[in-house]
Amino acid sequence: MRKSPYLVIDTEGTLNHPFSETWGISTSAFSICEYFAFNHMLGTNLPQEWLPLLKEVIENHSCLVFHHAKHDLRSLQSIGINYTGKFYCTMLMAHMNNENLPSKQLDFLSRYYGGEPKAIPEVMNSIINGFGWEYVPVDMMRDYSHNDAYITGQLFEKLLPSFKEQELDGDLWQIEQDFVRLLMKMENTGVLIDQDLSQKEYERGIKIMQELQNQLGFNPNSPTQLGNFLLEDLGLPVVKRTPKTKKGRGGNPSFDKEAMMIYDQILEQRGDKRAKQVLAYRGWSKTTSSNYKPYLELLHPDGRLRPNFKMHGTRTGRLSCEKPNLQQIPRESYNDWNGRTKEAIIVEPGRKAIEFDYSQLEFRVGAAYGAVTRLLDAFNDPSRDVFDEMAALLGMERNGNKGAKVLNYTLQFGGGATRISHVFGIEISAAQAIINNYYGQYPGLKIVAKFAENVCRDRGYIKYWSGRRRHITDPDEVRKAFNSLCQGGGFEIVKRVMLEIDKAGLNNDECQLDLQVHDSIRASIEEGKEHIYIPEIKNIMENVRKFYDFGVKFKVGVHEWAGEEIVI
Numbered sequence: 001m002r003k004s005p006y007l008v009i010d011t012e013g014t015l016n017h018p019f020s021e022t023w024g025i026s027t028s029a030f031s032i033c034e035y036f037a038f039n040h041m042l043g044t045n046l047p048q049e050w051l052p053l054l055k056e057v058i059e060n061h062s063c064l065v066f067h068h069a070k071h072d073l074r075s076l077q078s079i080g081i082n083y084t085g086k087f088y089c090t091m092l093m094a095h096m097n098n099e100n101l102p103s104k105q106l107d108f109l110s111r112y113y114g115g116e117p118k119a120i121p122e123v124m125n126s127i128i129n130g131f132g133w134e135y136v137p138v139d140m141m142r143d144y145s146h147n148d149a150y151i152t153g154q155l156f157e158k159l160l161p162s163f164k165e166q167e168l169d170g171d172l173w174q175i176e177q178d179f180v181r182l183l184m185k186m187e188n189t190g191v192l193i194d195q196d197l198s199q200k201e202y203e204r205g206i207k208i209m210q211e212l213q214n215q216l217g218f219n220p221n222s223p224t225q226l227g228n229f230l231l232e233d234l235g236l237p238v239v240k241r242t243p244k245t246k247k248g249r250g251g252n253p254s255f256d257k258e259a260m261m262i263y264d265q266i267l268e269q270r271g272d273k274r275a276k277q278v279l280a281y282r283g284w285s286k287t288t289s290s291n292y293k294p295y296l297e298l299l300h301p302d303g304r305l306r307p308n309f310k311m312h313g314t315r316t317g318r319l320s321c322e323k324p325n326l327q328q329i330p331r332e333s334y335n336d337w338n339g340r341t342k343e344a345i346i347v348e349p350g351r352k353a354i355e356f357d358y359s360q361l362e363f364r365v366g367a368a369y370g371a372v373t374r375l376l377d378a379f380n381d382p383s384r385d386v387f388d389e390m391a392a393l394l395g396m397e398r399n400g401n402k403g404a405k406v407l408n409y410t411l412q413f414g415g416g417a418t419r420i421s422h423v424f425g426i427e428i429s430a431a432q433a434i435i436n437n438y439y440g441q442y443p444g445l446k447i448v449a450k451f452a453e454n455v456c457r458d459r460g461y462i463k464y465w466s467g468r469r470r471h472i473t474d475p476d477e478v479r480k481a482f483n484s485l486c487q488g489g490g491f492e493i494v495k496r497v498m499l500e501i502d503k504a505g506l507n508n509d510e511c512q513l514d515l516q517v518h519d520s521i522r523a524s525i526e527e528g529k530e531h532i533y534i535p536e537i538k539n540i541m542e543n544v545r546k547f548y549d550f551g552v553k554f555k556v557g558v559h560e561w562a563g564e565e566i567v568i
Helices: 050-059 069-078 090-097 106-112 122-130 138-165 171-189 195-216 223-233 257-269 273-297 361-370 373-380 386-394 404-412 417-424 428-441 443-459 478-503 530-542
Strands: 007-013 022-029 032-037 063-066 086-089 191-193 308-310 320-322 351-358 461-463 469-471 511-517 520-526 556-560
Touching: 007 069, 007 138, 022 069, 022 138, 032 138, 063 069, 063 138, 069 086, 069 171, 086 090, 086 171, 090 106, 090 138, 090 171, 106 138, 122 138, 171 308, 171 478, 171 511, 195 273, 223 273, 257 273, 257 417, 351 478, 351 530, 361 373, 361 404, 361 443, 361 478, 373 386, 386 404, 386 428, 404 417, 404 428, 404 478, 417 428, 428 443, 443 461, 443 478, 461 478, 469 478, 478 511, 478 520, 478 530, 511 530, 520 530, 530 556
Parallel strands: 007 063, 063 086
Antiparallel strands: 007 022, 022 032, 308 320, 351 520, 351 556, 461 469, 511 520
8 A cells, every 4th residue: 555656545434524434444556455444333343453554554645546535535534544645536537527427426437437337236235225334244345345446446547647638637636635625624614504493484485385386276396287387377488398319209398497497587577476476386395495494404413504515516617515505595585485595594602604705706707708898897996886887788777687687697698589588578589689789789798708619619628717628519508618618717716715715724713614605605703803804805805816817806795694795
């Protein structure tokens, strides 16, 4: 293990951080595997005297390889092994090499790159399903874990050439390693939940949903019944169809997540009472199932939620989140069903939850790429409001469902005339006229969007300002290239400022970073210390020029979580 150029590590244990229990560690050096069992319930464990020697070898190794680094590093920490050196993570390497792969699980990736599958015998599956992983005996776990370590090493060797060819194995990978460790700290901190509020809102939501279903006379959770209501009762257009198979099947109206986002926007335009009832039902259904219910069910013994922040969960490179998905917390809570979702995430007495939120982050990145002077001048002047000026220029309202703000973000996210017609409730010809007017006033945005599309068509990817690539080879998807450039490039900024905050010593017991949502960062700060931390964090976040000079100022708003803005 000492002599190997890199050491593959695969840990076996629970994922219940920071209360993880590690049962054993598999290693692979020169494809020679060993399993070190320490805390198994069944079978023979090694004497505890082995642990200090294993700790010394692992902590002093020059390079470790994991498949799921965030989990394995945390598992090592749970038995006193604190590795601080360089590591690789094949899950993240595969994602950075090609984020479009349908899975980043070890079994899938190993097979995809021509390797062996994971090895779980039927009897082991029966034990896991019947009793749990902790009841798998040492000898059985040894064979299973040996194989995981071995195929991880083989996968690493297959991924590394492309990883180097794409120039990912340098500063970019160092940032990813640092970010893994920062997310470990944030997840271990977790967020405190107001359980009484969550329970009351959950019960209220269930009651309202039942009343709405009785009034509507059908179940809005049924795709078939909902589809009939949208298409037949309301006469709405088909906004998306299922893909056709080679045998010609498919092509039916789709009511998947993307389609329902459009229908929800259409329903907001309708004055029809039943449309509003369906919208309310869907709102409560989402917030009860995605917010209040998991807030209560996924709590740790100390009353905190510890979600899993995934660095491989989106194609643009932004964070995703699961168990629960706190990335789904709405920005604005003007609807009754969203009204208290942020309030339910609290801090302990004696602290304040402060949110630092970038203002129009992706829009500013897009304006910089398009060199749109009219927008850049507005962004660089704190006395001017870009959406006020846009609304006046386009002859539209600023806000509202048919406002300039909605138009801008719909177009930025790759929407065209059809999407605008659905969102605004107008004919496609009228929607196209609005789009033509928009790009007539801001031609740089259209030019850069078309340029991004052409780059993807020519070489199959586009580079963010940081050097990271977004691979788009599907001709039908290249229209999303500019959106990826703005969204992914925006998060490359967020990631780096989070690391700067941590490196500056501002992420500590007095001020703990505990959430990253949308384009914002939340910190739990001791009361009386706000004047120390708020200005410094805000300054770091606005000083984007340290990483890259976009030629535009970046603005960060500061406010209490679910509260009023704080003027600095």
